[in-house]
Amino acid sequence: MLNGKTALVTGASRGIGRAIALKLAELGANLILNYNKSLSSIEEVVKEIESKGGKAIAIQGDVSVFEEAEKIVKAAVTNFGSLDILINNAGITKDGLLLRMKEDDFDRVISVNLKGAFNCIRHASPVMLKQKSGRIVNISSVVGITGNAGQVNYAAAKAGIIGMTKATAKELASRGITVNAVAPGFIQTDMTEELSDKVKETIVGNIPLKKLGTAKDVANLVAFLVDEDSLYITGQVINVDGGMVM
Numbered sequence: 001m002l003n004g005k006t007a008l009v010t011g012a013s014r015g016i017g018r019a020i021a022l023k024l025a026e027l028g029a030n031l032i033l034n035y036n037k038s039l040s041s042i043e044e045v046v047k048e049i050e051s052k053g054g055k056a057i058a059i060q061g062d063v064s065v066f067e068e069a070e071k072i073v074k075a076a077v078t079n080f081g082s083l084d085i086l087i088n089n090a091g092i093t094k095d096g097l098l099l100r101m102k103e104d105d106f107d108r109v110i111s112v113n114l115k116g117a118f119n120c121i122r123h124a125s126p127v128m129l130k131q132k133s134g135r136i137v138n139i140s141s142v143v144g145i146t147g148n149a150g151q152v153n154y155a156a157a158k159a160g161i162i163g164m165t166k167a168t169a170k171e172l173a174s175r176g177i178t179v180n181a182v183a184p185g186f187i188q189t190d191m192t193e194e195l196s197d198k199v200k201e202t203i204v205g206n207i208p209l210k211k212l213g214t215a216k217d218v219a220n221l222v223a224f225l226v227d228e229d230s231l232y233i234t235g236q237v238i239n240v241d242g243g244m245v246m
C-alpha cells in the first residue's frame with residue numbers, strides 16, 4: 001500500500017499515464033498529475049481521484065524544458081512534503097521513414113521522451129537522496145529494444161531511456177532508490193489509435209497472447225515496481241507486451 005506516499009506522474013491526462021495515476025491513487029498515494037496542454041482532461045482525472053477519497057493536484061508543465069520540470073517536482077514537495085515515486089510517462093511520436101524525417105521531428109521526440117525523463121529525474125533525485133528512499137519508473141517501449149521502421153527518433157529515445165535507467169539505478173542504489181524501466185508493447189490508447197485496422201490486425205497476429213494490451217496492464221506492473229516490497233529490483237527493463245518480444 002502507498003498510504004502517505006507522494007507520486008508524480010508525467011503526462012497523466014490520458015492513456016497509460018492516467019491509468020497509472022488512478023492505480024497509485026487507489027493504493028493510497030497522493031498524486032501530482034503533470035499535464036502539458038489538456039487542462040479539461042487532467043481536471044477529470046483529479047475529479048475521479050477525489051471522488052474516491054484520494055488527493056491529487058494538477059501541475060502544468062512541458063517536461064522537455066528543464067525549468068518546467070523543476071517546477072513540477074517542486075510542486076510535490078510544496079504540496080505534500082515529499083516525493084517518493086516518480087513515473088516518467090510523458091511521450092510523443094512523430095513517425096516517418098528515416099530518409100524523410102525532419103530534423104525537428106527527431107529533436108522533439110528526443111526532447112520530450114528522453115530529455116524530459118532526464119529533467120524530472122535530475123530534479124527529483126536530490127529530494128529522494130535526502131529522504132534516502134525513492135522509486136523511479138521510466139516508461140520505455142519494446143521499440144527501444146527491437147527498433148521499428150518509421151520510428152528512428154522514437155526508438156532512439158526509448159533505447160536511451162533504457163540506458164539512462166541502468167546508469168541512474170547504479171548511481172542511486174546505495175541510497176535506497178530503485179530505478180526501473182517498463183517497456184509496453186502495443187497498448188490501446190490515443191497514441192496507437194492513429195494506426196489503421198489493417199496494421200493493428202498484423203500487430204495482433206504477432207502477439208502470442210493474441211490481443212492488444214490495456215493501459216491498466218501497464219499500471220499494474222508500475223504499481224508492483226513502486227511497492228515497498230520491490231526494493232530488491234533495480235536497473236531492470238520489464239516488458240508488458242503479451243509476449244511480443246522475448
Ligand code: NAD
Pocket residue numbers: 010011012013014015016017034035036037038061062063064088089090091092112116139140141142183184185186187188189190191192
Ligand atoms: P498518449 O499520447 O495517450 O499520452 C501521452 C501523454 O504525454 C499525454 O497526456 C500528453 O499530453 C503527455 N505529454 C506529451 N508531451 C508532453 C510534454 N512535453 N510534457 C508533459 N506531458 C506531455 O500516449 P500513451 O499511449 O498513453 O503513452 C504513454 C507512454 O507510454 C509514452 O511514453 C509512450 O511512448 C509509452 N508507450 C506507449 C505504448 C502504446 O502502445 N500506447 C507502447 C509503448 C510505450
